[in-house]
Amino acid sequence: MKPLLLVVASVLLAQSANAQEGPTLSRIADSKSLSISYRDSAPPFSYLDSEGKPVGYSIDICSKIADAIKKELGLDELAIKYVPVTAQTRIPIIANGTADIECAATAITLDRFRQVDYLFPTFVSNARLLVKKGSGITGLDSTAGKVLTTLAGTTSERALMAALEEKGIDAKIVKSKDNPQGMLNLEQGRVDGFFSADVILSGVRANSRNPDDYEMVGESLFSEPYAFMVPRNDPDFRLLANRVLADLFSSGEINTIYKKWFDPGVTKVNIPMSPELSALISAYSLAK
Amino acid sequence: MNYNWNWGVLLEEPYPQWLLTGFLSTCFIAICAWAIAFTLATLVAVARTSESRFWRGTGTVYVEVLRNIPILVQIFIWFYVVPELLPTAWGDWVKRGMPYPQMTTAILALGFYTGAKLAEHFRAGIHAAGAGQRNAAKALGLNAFQTYRYILLPSAYRIVLPSMTSEFMGVFKNSALALTIGVVELTAQANQITEYTFQPLETFTVATLLYVFITLVIVSLMTWVEKRTRVAGSVTRT
Numbered sequence: 001m002k003p004l005l006l007v008v009a010s011v012l013l014a015q016s017a018n019a020q021e022g023p024t025l026s027r028i029a030d031s032k033s034l035s036i037s038y039r040d041s042a043p044p045f046s047y048l049d050s051e052g053k054p055v056g057y058s059i060d061i062c063s064k065i066a067d068a069i070k071k072e073l074g075l076d077e078l079a080i081k082y083v084p085v086t087a088q089t090r091i092p093i094i095a096n097g098t099a100d101i102e103c104a105a106t107a108i109t110l111d112r113f114r115q116v117d118y119l120f121p122t123f124v125s126n127a128r129l130l131v132k133k134g135s136g137i138t139g140l141d142s143t144a145g146k147v148l149t150t151l152a153g154t155t156s157e158r159a160l161m162a163a164l165e166e167k168g169i170d171a172k173i174v175k176s177k178d179n180p181q182g183m184l185n186l187e188q189g190r191v192d193g194f195f196s197a198d199v200i201l202s203g204v205r206a207n208s209r210n211p212d213d214y215e216m217v218g219e220s221l222f223s224e225p226y227a228f229m230v231p232r233n234d235p236d237f238r239l240l241a242n243r244v245l246a247d248l249f250s251s252g253e254i255n256t257i258y259k260k261w262f263d264p265g266v267t268k269v270n271i272p273m274s275p276e277l278s279a280l281i282s283a284y285s286l287a288k
Numbered sequence: 289m290n291y292n293w294n295w296g297v298l299l300e301e302p303y304p305q306w307l308l309t310g311f312l313s314t315c316f317i318a319i320c321a322w323a324i325a326f327t328l329a330t331l332v333a334v335a336r337t338s339e340s341r342f343w344r345g346t347g348t349v350y351v352e353v354l355r356n357i358p359i360l361v362q363i364f365i366w367f368y369v370v371p372e373l374l375p376t377a378w379g380d381w382v383k384r385g386m387p388y389p390q391m392t393t394a395i396l397a398l399g400f401y402t403g404a405k406l407a408e409h410f411r412a413g414i415h416a417a418g419a420g421q422r423n424a425a426k427a428l429g430l431n432a433f434q435t436y437r438y439i440l441l442p443s444a445y446r447i448v449l450p451s452m453t454s455e456f457m458g459v460f461k462n463s464a465l466a467l468t469i470g471v472v473e474l475t476a477q478a479n480q481i482t483e484y485t486f487q488p489l490e491t492f493t494v495a496t497l498l499y500v501f502i503t504l505v506i507v508s509l510m511t512w513v514e515k516r517t518r519v520a521g522s523v524t525r526t
Contacts, residue, residue, distance in 0.1 A: 088479060091486050095291040112486045114292050147384070152476060153483030174390070175470045184368065185470075190383045231290050 024100050024230070024237040025073065033079040034066050037099035040084045041179075043203050044261040044269050045105035045123070045226075054082050057261035058228065061122060061248065062103035068244045087153070091115050094229050101241065102229040105199075107155050117238055118227040120245045120284045122254075124276040125197035126220035127156050130186065130205060132213060137193055139218030140164070143171040146192040149185050151176055159222045160195045179204050186214070197224075199262075199271055206268040223276050250285035297485050298494055310477030311498050317395055317473060318460040324399025325406050325459065332403065333410030333444070334436055347407070354404035359397070360465055366397045367469045394466035402459050409451050413444030446517055453510040457503045474498060 028034050038046040038054045046056040063080075070078040083099045090106065093099045094116050107125070108118050129148075131137045137146065140163060150157045152175035164171055174191055176182035183204040186194045194201065198216060205211050230238055248254045255273070264270040298304065335347035354362070367390070371379040386392055417440050425435040445452075467476035478495040482488040 088482055088488055088492075091482075091488055092291065096289040109486075111484070114294065115486045149470075152470070152472065153480035158484075175472060175476075177468055177470060181470070188368065188372065188383065189380070190389070232292075233290070 039104040058103040121225035123226040310474035321398035325402035328403030329406035332407035413448040417443035
Protein backbone atom coordinates (compact mmCIF):
# COMPACT_ATOMS: atom_id res chain seq x y z
CA MET A 1 0.00 0.00 0.00
CA LYS A 2 2.66 2.54 1.01
CA PRO A 3 4.55 2.71 -2.29
CA LEU A 4 1.19 3.16 -4.04
CA LEU A 5 0.31 6.14 -1.85
CA LEU A 6 3.72 7.66 -2.50
CA VAL A 7 3.24 7.40 -6.23
CA VAL A 8 -0.20 8.99 -6.02
CA ALA A 9 1.10 11.76 -3.77
CA SER A 10 4.04 12.53 -6.04
CA VAL A 11 1.80 12.71 -9.08
CA LEU A 12 -0.53 15.12 -7.29
CA LEU A 13 2.38 17.28 -6.12
CA ALA A 14 3.91 17.39 -9.56
CA GLN A 15 0.63 18.60 -10.98
CA SER A 16 0.05 21.28 -8.38
CA ALA A 17 3.53 22.62 -9.20
CA ASN A 18 2.29 23.22 -12.75
CA ALA A 19 -0.47 25.41 -11.33
CA GLN A 20 2.13 28.18 -10.87
CA GLU A 21 2.20 28.60 -14.65
CA GLY A 22 0.68 31.85 -15.86
CA PRO A 23 -2.81 32.26 -17.27
CA THR A 24 -3.95 30.79 -20.51
CA LEU A 25 -2.98 33.62 -22.84
CA SER A 26 0.67 33.73 -21.76
CA ARG A 27 0.84 29.97 -22.13
CA ILE A 28 -0.51 30.26 -25.67
CA ALA A 29 1.96 33.07 -26.45
CA ASP A 30 4.88 31.01 -25.14
CA SER A 31 4.05 27.84 -27.01
CA LYS A 32 2.57 29.58 -30.06
CA SER A 33 -0.11 26.94 -30.03
CA LEU A 34 -3.72 26.68 -28.95
CA SER A 35 -5.05 23.39 -27.62
CA ILE A 36 -8.68 22.72 -28.41
CA SER A 37 -10.45 19.76 -26.84
CA TYR A 38 -13.40 18.29 -28.71
CA ARG A 39 -15.75 15.28 -28.74
CA ASP A 40 -15.18 13.10 -31.78
CA SER A 41 -18.79 11.96 -32.07
CA ALA A 42 -21.00 14.88 -31.22
CA PRO A 43 -22.29 15.94 -34.64
CA PRO A 44 -22.96 18.59 -35.71
CA PHE A 45 -21.06 20.33 -32.89
CA SER A 46 -17.79 18.49 -33.31
CA TYR A 47 -16.97 15.23 -35.03
CA LEU A 48 -14.38 13.77 -37.36
CA ASP A 49 -14.89 14.18 -41.09
CA SER A 50 -13.98 11.52 -43.63
CA GLU A 51 -10.35 12.63 -43.50
CA GLY A 52 -10.27 12.32 -39.71
CA LYS A 53 -10.18 16.08 -39.16
CA PRO A 54 -12.37 17.62 -36.43
CA VAL A 55 -15.16 19.71 -37.95
CA GLY A 56 -18.50 21.09 -36.84
CA TYR A 57 -20.42 24.10 -35.57
CA SER A 58 -18.34 24.44 -32.42
CA ILE A 59 -15.06 23.93 -34.27
CA ASP A 60 -16.00 26.67 -36.76
CA ILE A 61 -16.75 29.12 -33.96
CA CYS A 62 -13.54 28.16 -32.18
CA SER A 63 -11.44 28.84 -35.24
CA LYS A 64 -12.78 32.43 -35.13
CA ILE A 65 -11.63 32.61 -31.51
CA ALA A 66 -8.22 31.26 -32.57
CA ASP A 67 -7.93 34.02 -35.21
CA ALA A 68 -8.69 36.65 -32.58
CA ILE A 69 -6.09 35.20 -30.19
CA LYS A 70 -3.48 35.25 -32.92
CA LYS A 71 -4.24 38.90 -33.67
CA GLU A 72 -4.38 39.94 -30.00
CA LEU A 73 -1.02 38.33 -29.20
CA GLY A 74 0.53 39.55 -32.45
CA LEU A 75 1.73 36.08 -33.42
CA ASP A 76 2.88 35.27 -36.95
CA GLU A 77 1.41 31.85 -36.66
CA LEU A 78 -0.65 29.94 -34.17
CA ALA A 79 -0.62 26.15 -34.32
CA ILE A 80 -3.86 24.48 -33.32
CA LYS A 81 -3.67 21.21 -31.45
CA TYR A 82 -6.82 19.12 -31.21
CA VAL A 83 -7.29 16.96 -28.12
CA PRO A 84 -10.11 14.40 -28.25
CA VAL A 85 -12.01 14.02 -24.97
CA THR A 86 -14.84 11.96 -23.55
CA ALA A 87 -17.54 12.91 -21.06
CA GLN A 88 -15.22 11.75 -18.28
CA THR A 89 -11.99 13.37 -19.42
CA ARG A 90 -13.29 16.74 -20.59
CA ILE A 91 -13.04 18.39 -17.14
CA PRO A 92 -9.54 17.29 -16.04
CA ILE A 93 -8.21 18.11 -19.51
CA ILE A 94 -9.33 21.74 -19.13
CA ALA A 95 -8.46 21.88 -15.42
CA ASN A 96 -4.90 20.58 -15.82
CA GLY A 97 -4.14 22.80 -18.79
CA THR A 98 -3.85 20.09 -21.46
CA ALA A 99 -6.46 22.01 -23.44
CA ASP A 100 -7.17 25.76 -23.40
CA ILE A 101 -10.78 25.59 -24.54
CA GLU A 102 -13.36 22.88 -25.13
CA CYS A 103 -15.21 23.26 -28.42
CA ALA A 104 -17.95 20.66 -28.28
CA ALA A 105 -21.39 20.52 -26.70
CA THR A 106 -21.36 20.79 -22.94
CA ALA A 107 -24.45 21.88 -21.04
CA ILE A 108 -24.07 24.61 -18.47
CA THR A 109 -24.94 23.56 -14.93
CA LEU A 110 -24.20 25.42 -11.71
CA ASP A 111 -22.21 22.55 -10.18
CA ARG A 112 -19.89 22.52 -13.17
CA PHE A 113 -18.84 26.11 -12.44
CA ARG A 114 -16.88 24.70 -9.51
CA GLN A 115 -14.40 23.24 -12.02
CA VAL A 116 -14.54 25.37 -15.17
CA ASP A 117 -15.83 28.64 -16.58
CA TYR A 118 -18.10 28.89 -19.58
CA LEU A 119 -18.18 31.34 -22.46
CA PHE A 120 -21.49 32.82 -23.64
CA PRO A 121 -23.90 30.07 -24.69
CA THR A 122 -23.83 29.09 -28.36
CA PHE A 123 -26.73 26.64 -28.49
CA VAL A 124 -29.94 25.78 -26.69
CA SER A 125 -31.20 22.21 -26.75
CA ASN A 126 -34.75 21.05 -26.13
CA ALA A 127 -35.35 17.60 -24.69
CA ARG A 128 -37.86 15.50 -26.66
CA LEU A 129 -38.94 11.91 -27.08
CA LEU A 130 -38.09 9.86 -30.19
CA VAL A 131 -40.52 6.99 -30.90
CA LYS A 132 -41.41 4.57 -33.69
CA LYS A 133 -44.17 5.95 -35.90
CA GLY A 134 -47.52 4.36 -35.07
CA SER A 135 -46.44 3.48 -31.53
CA GLY A 136 -49.36 5.49 -30.14
CA ILE A 137 -47.04 7.56 -27.96
CA THR A 138 -47.77 11.25 -28.40
CA GLY A 139 -45.77 12.60 -25.50
CA LEU A 140 -44.61 11.78 -22.04
CA ASP A 141 -48.24 11.55 -20.84
CA SER A 142 -48.88 8.45 -22.92
CA THR A 143 -45.87 6.46 -21.77
CA ALA A 144 -47.42 4.71 -18.76
CA GLY A 145 -46.33 1.08 -18.73
CA LYS A 146 -43.81 1.70 -21.54
CA VAL A 147 -40.03 1.35 -21.49
CA LEU A 148 -37.97 4.48 -22.13
CA THR A 149 -34.25 4.93 -22.54
CA THR A 150 -32.01 7.87 -21.86
CA LEU A 151 -28.26 8.32 -21.55
CA ALA A 152 -26.92 7.44 -18.13
CA GLY A 153 -25.64 10.42 -16.18
CA THR A 154 -26.94 13.15 -18.46
CA THR A 155 -29.00 16.18 -17.58
CA SER A 156 -31.77 14.63 -19.74
CA GLU A 157 -31.86 11.65 -17.41
CA ARG A 158 -32.37 13.88 -14.40
CA ALA A 159 -35.13 15.81 -16.17
CA LEU A 160 -36.90 12.65 -17.34
CA MET A 161 -36.94 11.08 -13.89
CA ALA A 162 -38.19 14.31 -12.31
CA ALA A 163 -40.95 14.70 -14.92
CA LEU A 164 -42.15 11.11 -14.59
CA GLU A 165 -42.29 11.45 -10.84
CA GLU A 166 -44.07 14.78 -10.94
CA LYS A 167 -46.72 13.53 -13.34
CA GLY A 168 -47.04 10.19 -11.57
CA ILE A 169 -46.34 8.23 -14.77
CA ASP A 170 -45.22 4.66 -14.28
CA ALA A 171 -42.71 4.11 -17.11
CA LYS A 172 -39.60 1.94 -16.87
CA ILE A 173 -36.23 3.54 -17.61
CA VAL A 174 -33.43 1.58 -19.22
CA LYS A 175 -30.08 3.36 -19.43
CA SER A 176 -27.99 3.55 -22.57
CA LYS A 177 -24.27 4.21 -22.67
CA ASP A 178 -24.15 6.48 -25.72
CA ASN A 179 -26.35 7.88 -28.46
CA PRO A 180 -25.94 5.15 -31.10
CA GLN A 181 -26.76 2.59 -28.42
CA GLY A 182 -29.90 4.46 -27.39
CA MET A 183 -30.99 4.38 -31.05
CA LEU A 184 -30.11 0.69 -31.38
CA ASN A 185 -32.24 -0.08 -28.31
CA LEU A 186 -35.15 1.74 -29.97
CA GLU A 187 -34.61 0.05 -33.35
CA GLN A 188 -34.49 -3.41 -31.80
CA GLY A 189 -37.66 -2.80 -29.81
CA ARG A 190 -36.01 -3.05 -26.43
CA VAL A 191 -37.48 0.33 -25.59
CA ASP A 192 -40.50 2.32 -26.79
CA GLY A 193 -38.97 5.76 -26.58
CA PHE A 194 -35.57 7.48 -26.53
CA PHE A 195 -35.48 10.66 -24.46
CA SER A 196 -32.74 13.14 -25.21
CA ALA A 197 -31.90 16.55 -26.61
CA ASP A 198 -33.60 17.24 -29.95
CA VAL A 199 -30.28 17.86 -31.68
CA ILE A 200 -28.98 14.45 -30.59
CA LEU A 201 -32.18 12.67 -31.58
CA SER A 202 -32.17 14.27 -35.05
CA GLY A 203 -28.59 13.17 -35.52
CA VAL A 204 -29.11 9.55 -34.56
CA ARG A 205 -32.35 9.37 -36.52
CA ALA A 206 -30.63 10.72 -39.65
CA ASN A 207 -27.98 8.02 -39.31
CA SER A 208 -30.40 5.16 -38.64
CA ARG A 209 -31.34 2.61 -41.29
CA ASN A 210 -34.87 3.91 -41.79
CA PRO A 211 -35.04 7.51 -40.60
CA ASP A 212 -38.67 7.81 -41.79
CA ASP A 213 -39.85 5.17 -39.32
CA TYR A 214 -39.19 7.44 -36.35
CA GLU A 215 -40.64 10.70 -35.14
CA MET A 216 -40.05 13.17 -32.34
CA VAL A 217 -43.10 13.69 -30.21
CA GLY A 218 -44.28 15.75 -27.26
CA GLU A 219 -43.51 19.16 -25.93
CA SER A 220 -39.98 20.08 -24.99
CA LEU A 221 -39.63 19.02 -21.36
CA PHE A 222 -36.76 21.32 -20.64
CA SER A 223 -34.22 23.35 -22.51
CA GLU A 224 -30.63 23.92 -21.59
CA PRO A 225 -27.86 26.12 -22.91
CA TYR A 226 -24.62 24.69 -24.28
CA ALA A 227 -21.38 26.62 -24.08
CA PHE A 228 -17.63 26.22 -24.52
CA MET A 229 -15.61 25.45 -21.39
CA VAL A 230 -12.48 27.44 -20.53
CA PRO A 231 -10.13 27.23 -17.53
CA ARG A 232 -11.52 28.67 -14.34
CA ASN A 233 -10.39 32.06 -13.03
CA ASP A 234 -8.87 33.40 -16.22
CA PRO A 235 -10.88 36.56 -16.94
CA ASP A 236 -8.54 37.86 -19.67
CA PHE A 237 -8.83 34.79 -21.81
CA ARG A 238 -12.56 34.57 -21.20
CA LEU A 239 -13.10 38.20 -22.16
CA LEU A 240 -11.14 37.81 -25.39
CA ALA A 241 -13.16 34.74 -26.39
CA ASN A 242 -16.49 36.25 -25.36
CA ARG A 243 -15.68 39.35 -27.40
CA VAL A 244 -15.44 37.13 -30.49
CA LEU A 245 -18.78 35.51 -29.68
CA ALA A 246 -20.51 38.85 -29.12
CA ASP A 247 -19.15 40.03 -32.49
CA LEU A 248 -20.43 36.90 -34.25
CA PHE A 249 -23.81 37.40 -32.61
CA SER A 250 -24.23 41.11 -33.37
CA SER A 251 -22.89 40.89 -36.93
CA GLY A 252 -25.32 38.05 -37.71
CA GLU A 253 -22.43 35.88 -38.86
CA ILE A 254 -23.59 33.27 -36.35
CA ASN A 255 -26.70 32.70 -38.48
CA THR A 256 -24.59 31.66 -41.46
CA ILE A 257 -22.56 29.25 -39.35
CA TYR A 258 -25.73 27.90 -37.76
CA LYS A 259 -27.40 27.32 -41.13
CA LYS A 260 -24.30 25.53 -42.42
CA TRP A 261 -24.44 22.91 -39.66
CA PHE A 262 -28.05 22.69 -38.49
CA ASP A 263 -30.50 23.84 -41.12
CA PRO A 264 -30.48 21.29 -42.74
CA GLY A 265 -26.76 20.97 -42.18
CA VAL A 266 -24.24 18.61 -43.71
CA THR A 267 -25.17 15.95 -41.18
CA LYS A 268 -28.89 16.34 -41.97
CA VAL A 269 -29.89 17.23 -38.42
CA ASN A 270 -32.47 19.68 -39.72
CA ILE A 271 -33.07 21.85 -36.69
CA PRO A 272 -34.08 25.43 -37.48
CA MET A 273 -32.89 27.96 -34.95
CA SER A 274 -35.11 27.76 -31.88
CA PRO A 275 -36.75 30.90 -30.43
CA GLU A 276 -34.74 30.29 -27.26
CA LEU A 277 -31.44 30.42 -29.14
CA SER A 278 -32.34 33.53 -31.16
CA ALA A 279 -33.37 35.25 -27.93
CA LEU A 280 -30.03 34.36 -26.34
CA ILE A 281 -28.12 35.50 -29.40
CA SER A 282 -29.78 38.90 -29.45
CA ALA A 283 -29.35 39.25 -25.70
CA TYR A 284 -25.62 38.50 -25.91
CA SER A 285 -25.03 40.82 -28.90
CA LEU A 286 -23.38 43.10 -26.40
CA ALA A 287 -22.17 46.59 -27.18
CA LYS A 288 -18.39 47.03 -27.41
CA MET B 289 -3.42 22.19 -11.92
CA ASN B 290 -6.49 24.36 -11.73
CA TYR B 291 -8.69 21.66 -10.20
CA ASN B 292 -11.01 22.21 -7.25
CA TRP B 293 -10.70 19.22 -4.96
CA ASN B 294 -13.90 18.52 -3.15
CA TRP B 295 -13.95 15.17 -1.40
CA GLY B 296 -17.04 16.16 0.55
CA VAL B 297 -19.17 15.99 -2.59
CA LEU B 298 -19.08 12.20 -2.41
CA LEU B 299 -20.84 12.35 0.94
CA GLU B 300 -23.70 14.45 -0.42
CA GLU B 301 -26.96 12.63 -1.06
CA PRO B 302 -27.55 10.60 -3.20
CA TYR B 303 -23.94 9.78 -4.15
CA PRO B 304 -22.96 7.42 -1.27
CA GLN B 305 -26.10 5.45 -2.07
CA TRP B 306 -25.12 5.28 -5.76
CA LEU B 307 -21.61 4.08 -4.97
CA LEU B 308 -23.01 1.45 -2.65
CA THR B 309 -25.54 0.10 -5.17
CA GLY B 310 -22.82 0.13 -7.83
CA PHE B 311 -20.50 -1.78 -5.54
CA LEU B 312 -23.21 -4.34 -4.75
CA SER B 313 -24.11 -4.76 -8.46
CA THR B 314 -20.46 -5.36 -9.28
CA CYS B 315 -20.24 -8.01 -6.55
CA PHE B 316 -23.54 -9.58 -7.62
CA ILE B 317 -22.57 -9.78 -11.31
CA ALA B 318 -19.12 -11.16 -10.51
CA ILE B 319 -20.28 -13.78 -8.01
CA CYS B 320 -23.11 -15.06 -10.24
CA ALA B 321 -20.79 -15.14 -13.26
CA TRP B 322 -18.20 -16.98 -11.18
CA ALA B 323 -20.74 -19.63 -10.14
CA ILE B 324 -21.62 -20.21 -13.80
CA ALA B 325 -17.96 -20.18 -14.82
CA PHE B 326 -16.92 -22.66 -12.13
CA THR B 327 -19.66 -25.15 -13.03
CA LEU B 328 -19.08 -24.84 -16.76
CA ALA B 329 -15.31 -25.01 -16.42
CA THR B 330 -15.55 -28.25 -14.45
CA LEU B 331 -17.78 -29.83 -17.09
CA VAL B 332 -15.59 -28.62 -19.94
CA ALA B 333 -12.37 -29.72 -18.24
CA VAL B 334 -13.84 -33.17 -17.68
CA ALA B 335 -14.94 -33.28 -21.32
CA ARG B 336 -11.48 -32.23 -22.51
CA THR B 337 -9.74 -34.92 -20.49
CA SER B 338 -12.29 -37.67 -21.10
CA GLU B 339 -11.58 -40.73 -23.20
CA SER B 340 -14.33 -39.91 -25.69
CA ARG B 341 -13.04 -38.19 -28.81
CA PHE B 342 -16.41 -36.46 -29.31
CA TRP B 343 -16.43 -34.86 -25.87
CA ARG B 344 -12.79 -33.84 -26.15
CA GLY B 345 -13.57 -32.13 -29.48
CA THR B 346 -16.65 -30.37 -28.12
CA GLY B 347 -14.71 -29.10 -25.11
CA THR B 348 -11.88 -27.84 -27.30
CA VAL B 349 -14.22 -25.96 -29.62
CA TYR B 350 -15.95 -24.31 -26.64
CA VAL B 351 -12.69 -23.20 -25.07
CA GLU B 352 -11.09 -21.94 -28.26
CA VAL B 353 -14.15 -20.00 -29.45
CA LEU B 354 -15.02 -18.41 -26.13
CA ARG B 355 -11.56 -17.44 -24.96
CA ASN B 356 -10.36 -16.15 -28.32
CA ILE B 357 -13.12 -13.58 -28.81
CA PRO B 358 -12.69 -10.41 -26.74
CA ILE B 359 -15.20 -10.31 -23.90
CA LEU B 360 -16.50 -6.90 -25.01
CA VAL B 361 -17.41 -8.32 -28.42
CA GLN B 362 -19.06 -11.32 -26.78
CA ILE B 363 -21.22 -9.11 -24.57
CA PHE B 364 -22.39 -7.19 -27.63
CA ILE B 365 -23.12 -10.40 -29.54
CA TRP B 366 -25.16 -11.86 -26.69
CA PHE B 367 -27.04 -8.62 -26.16
CA TYR B 368 -27.63 -7.27 -29.66
CA VAL B 369 -27.19 -10.14 -32.12
CA VAL B 370 -28.46 -13.31 -30.46
CA PRO B 371 -31.99 -11.97 -29.71
CA GLU B 372 -32.37 -11.03 -33.40
CA LEU B 373 -31.52 -14.60 -34.49
CA LEU B 374 -34.16 -16.18 -32.24
CA PRO B 375 -37.79 -16.62 -33.33
CA THR B 376 -39.62 -13.30 -32.84
CA ALA B 377 -41.55 -14.34 -29.73
CA TRP B 378 -38.43 -15.63 -28.00
CA GLY B 379 -36.43 -12.61 -29.08
CA ASP B 380 -39.07 -10.31 -27.60
CA TRP B 381 -38.97 -12.26 -24.37
CA VAL B 382 -35.20 -11.96 -24.17
CA LYS B 383 -35.40 -8.23 -24.87
CA ARG B 384 -38.31 -7.36 -22.62
CA GLY B 385 -39.80 -10.30 -20.74
CA MET B 386 -36.86 -11.75 -18.92
CA PRO B 387 -35.98 -10.12 -15.62
CA TYR B 388 -33.33 -7.40 -15.91
CA PRO B 389 -32.30 -8.16 -19.53
CA GLN B 390 -29.04 -6.18 -19.35
CA MET B 391 -27.80 -7.62 -16.10
CA THR B 392 -28.81 -11.20 -16.99
CA THR B 393 -27.06 -11.00 -20.35
CA ALA B 394 -23.93 -9.55 -18.75
CA ILE B 395 -23.78 -12.31 -16.13
CA LEU B 396 -24.20 -15.07 -18.72
CA ALA B 397 -21.66 -13.58 -21.13
CA LEU B 398 -19.10 -13.11 -18.38
CA GLY B 399 -19.79 -16.58 -16.98
CA PHE B 400 -19.34 -18.30 -20.35
CA TYR B 401 -16.13 -16.39 -21.10
CA THR B 402 -14.55 -16.92 -17.68
CA GLY B 403 -15.66 -20.56 -17.83
CA ALA B 404 -13.58 -21.11 -20.97
CA LYS B 405 -10.47 -19.62 -19.38
CA LEU B 406 -10.99 -21.45 -16.10
CA ALA B 407 -11.55 -24.76 -17.89
CA GLU B 408 -7.96 -24.62 -19.11
CA HIS B 409 -6.70 -24.21 -15.55
CA PHE B 410 -8.80 -27.17 -14.41
CA ARG B 411 -7.58 -29.28 -17.33
CA ALA B 412 -4.01 -28.49 -16.39
CA GLY B 413 -4.85 -29.51 -12.81
CA ILE B 414 -6.35 -32.81 -13.93
CA HIS B 415 -3.26 -33.54 -16.03
CA ALA B 416 -1.03 -32.64 -13.12
CA ALA B 417 -2.92 -35.04 -10.87
CA GLY B 418 -1.46 -37.62 -13.19
CA ALA B 419 -2.37 -40.65 -15.25
CA GLY B 420 -1.27 -42.83 -12.33
CA GLN B 421 -4.17 -41.64 -10.22
CA ARG B 422 -6.61 -42.26 -13.05
CA ASN B 423 -5.31 -45.78 -13.63
CA ALA B 424 -5.28 -46.54 -9.93
CA ALA B 425 -8.92 -45.45 -9.70
CA LYS B 426 -9.77 -47.68 -12.61
CA ALA B 427 -7.96 -50.59 -11.02
CA LEU B 428 -10.03 -50.05 -7.86
CA GLY B 429 -13.15 -50.44 -9.98
CA LEU B 430 -14.35 -46.80 -9.86
CA ASN B 431 -16.40 -45.69 -12.85
CA ALA B 432 -15.66 -42.50 -14.81
CA PHE B 433 -17.94 -40.31 -12.66
CA GLN B 434 -16.44 -41.62 -9.43
CA THR B 435 -12.90 -41.23 -10.76
CA TYR B 436 -13.46 -37.51 -11.42
CA ARG B 437 -15.62 -36.86 -8.38
CA TYR B 438 -13.43 -38.54 -5.76
CA ILE B 439 -9.96 -38.69 -7.24
CA LEU B 440 -9.12 -36.29 -10.08
CA LEU B 441 -11.16 -33.13 -9.45
CA PRO B 442 -10.34 -32.79 -5.73
CA SER B 443 -6.64 -32.89 -6.57
CA ALA B 444 -7.01 -30.68 -9.62
CA TYR B 445 -8.86 -27.90 -7.73
CA ARG B 446 -6.16 -27.84 -5.04
CA ILE B 447 -3.33 -27.73 -7.56
CA VAL B 448 -4.77 -24.78 -9.50
CA LEU B 449 -6.02 -22.73 -6.53
CA PRO B 450 -3.38 -19.99 -6.97
CA SER B 451 -4.19 -19.39 -10.63
CA MET B 452 -7.90 -19.68 -9.85
CA THR B 453 -7.44 -16.65 -7.59
CA SER B 454 -6.37 -14.53 -10.58
CA GLU B 455 -9.39 -15.62 -12.58
CA PHE B 456 -11.66 -14.83 -9.64
CA MET B 457 -10.24 -11.29 -9.46
CA GLY B 458 -10.49 -11.05 -13.23
CA VAL B 459 -14.20 -11.66 -13.18
CA PHE B 460 -14.70 -8.69 -10.82
CA LYS B 461 -12.64 -6.42 -13.02
CA ASN B 462 -14.24 -7.62 -16.25
CA SER B 463 -17.66 -6.98 -14.75
CA ALA B 464 -17.04 -3.29 -15.48
CA LEU B 465 -17.63 -4.10 -19.16
CA ALA B 466 -21.29 -4.69 -18.33
CA LEU B 467 -21.71 -0.92 -18.39
CA THR B 468 -21.39 -1.02 -22.18
CA ILE B 469 -24.85 -2.55 -22.41
CA GLY B 470 -26.36 -0.25 -19.80
CA VAL B 471 -25.82 -2.13 -16.53
CA VAL B 472 -25.23 0.42 -13.80
CA GLU B 473 -22.42 -1.17 -11.79
CA LEU B 474 -19.55 0.48 -9.91
CA THR B 475 -17.73 2.02 -12.88
CA ALA B 476 -21.00 3.17 -14.46
CA GLN B 477 -22.07 4.77 -11.18
CA ALA B 478 -18.69 6.52 -11.00
CA ASN B 479 -19.24 7.83 -14.55
CA GLN B 480 -22.68 9.00 -13.58
CA ILE B 481 -21.51 10.79 -10.43
CA THR B 482 -18.83 12.46 -12.53
CA GLU B 483 -21.43 13.78 -14.97
CA TYR B 484 -23.52 15.15 -12.12
CA THR B 485 -20.75 16.65 -9.99
CA PHE B 486 -17.90 17.32 -12.46
CA GLN B 487 -15.51 15.86 -9.82
CA PRO B 488 -14.03 12.91 -11.74
CA LEU B 489 -10.75 12.58 -9.84
CA GLU B 490 -12.39 12.11 -6.43
CA THR B 491 -15.05 9.78 -7.79
CA PHE B 492 -12.69 7.50 -9.65
CA THR B 493 -10.25 7.43 -6.74
CA VAL B 494 -13.01 6.08 -4.52
CA ALA B 495 -14.09 3.58 -7.21
CA THR B 496 -10.47 2.44 -7.52
CA LEU B 497 -10.19 1.95 -3.77
CA LEU B 498 -13.38 -0.12 -3.80
CA TYR B 499 -11.92 -2.38 -6.50
CA VAL B 500 -8.69 -2.70 -4.52
CA PHE B 501 -10.76 -3.58 -1.47
CA ILE B 502 -12.54 -6.34 -3.40
CA THR B 503 -9.31 -7.86 -4.65
CA LEU B 504 -7.73 -7.75 -1.18
CA VAL B 505 -10.74 -9.58 0.22
CA ILE B 506 -10.40 -12.20 -2.53
CA VAL B 507 -6.71 -12.68 -1.85
CA SER B 508 -7.33 -13.24 1.85
CA LEU B 509 -10.27 -15.51 1.17
CA MET B 510 -8.36 -17.66 -1.29
CA THR B 511 -5.31 -17.85 1.00
CA TRP B 512 -7.63 -19.10 3.72
CA VAL B 513 -9.22 -21.65 1.35
CA GLU B 514 -5.74 -22.78 0.30
CA LYS B 515 -4.76 -23.39 3.93
CA ARG B 516 -8.03 -25.08 4.79
CA THR B 517 -7.96 -27.51 1.89
CA ARG B 518 -4.26 -28.33 1.90
CA VAL B 519 -3.60 -32.05 2.01
CA ALA B 520 -0.69 -32.81 4.28
CA GLY B 521 2.39 -33.76 2.31
CA SER B 522 0.89 -32.97 -1.10
CA VAL B 523 2.41 -29.54 -1.51
CA THR B 524 5.96 -28.56 -0.67
CA ARG B 525 6.26 -25.11 0.86
CA THR B 526 9.52 -23.28 1.13
